[in-house]
Amino acid sequence: MPEKGAETGVETGADRVVDEVLALFAAHGHATYSERVTMEQHARQAAALARAEGADDALVLAALLHDVGHFLAEADSEFGVTDHGTSGGAWVAERFADDVSEPVRLHVAAKRYRCFVDPGYEAELSPASIGTLRLQGGAMSADEAAAFEAEPFADAALAVRGWDDGGKLAGDAAGGLEVPPVDHWRPLLVDPGLRR
Numbered sequence: 001m002p003e004k005g006a007e008t009g010v011e012t013g014a015d016r017v018v019d020e021v022l023a024l025f026a027a028h029g030h031a032t033y034s035e036r037v038t039m040e041q042h043a044r045q046a047a048a049l050a051r052a053e054g055a056d057d058a059l060v061l062a063a064l065l066h067d068v069g070h071f072l073a074e075a076d077s078e079f080g081v082t083d084h085g086t087s088g089g090a091w092v093a094e095r096f097a098d099d100v101s102e103p104v105r106l107h108v109a110a111k112r113y114r115c116f117v118d119p120g121y122e123a124e125l126s127p128a129s130i131g132t133l134r135l136q137g138g139a140m141s142a143d144e145a146a147a148f149e150a151e152p153f154a155d156a157a158l159a160v161r162g163w164d165d166g167g168k169l170a171g172d173a174a175g176g177l178e179v180p181p182v183d184h185w186r187p188l189l190v191d192p193g194l195r196r
């Protein structure tokens, strides 16, 4: 029996999206994210941290997919750095609901916002993240920060940002955190409640 509200072909569409996500991780997940983790390890750690902190399914999925823009723009690394929130957010928005895609879109802005409101934050960033901050425009201005705060998903983006910053630990058992494989999150990827 199809679930209430499900449309014909939803299952096929969900399977296609799972295939797309897994294919992106298979093709690009081995790429280096930092000196300590690959792109895939980073994404898996971010999702695991989100779950460990009791985040809802939409935010866990956002954490898993937050850097998908890097996968889409691998051939152009500078574009990937500066615009991976926008490009990744657009890709996610074609497939998932706003509470998944918006935190992805805003997670780079969230870093720039944190740098504006919290002077100690930049010092906590990884060396790579400090380097990319310059390319991304540095700390927000007061006007930019006010616009960010007006975003409906600003808090969600800040939460994803925190797991992004935390998901840079060496090894799969990062700091004792159980870090499941990408496929573990398949139920979220096919959840009609999280889909566009």
Ligand SMILES: [Fe+2]
Pocket (backbone or CB within 6 Å): 042, 066, 067, 164, 165
């Ligand atoms: Fe990230």
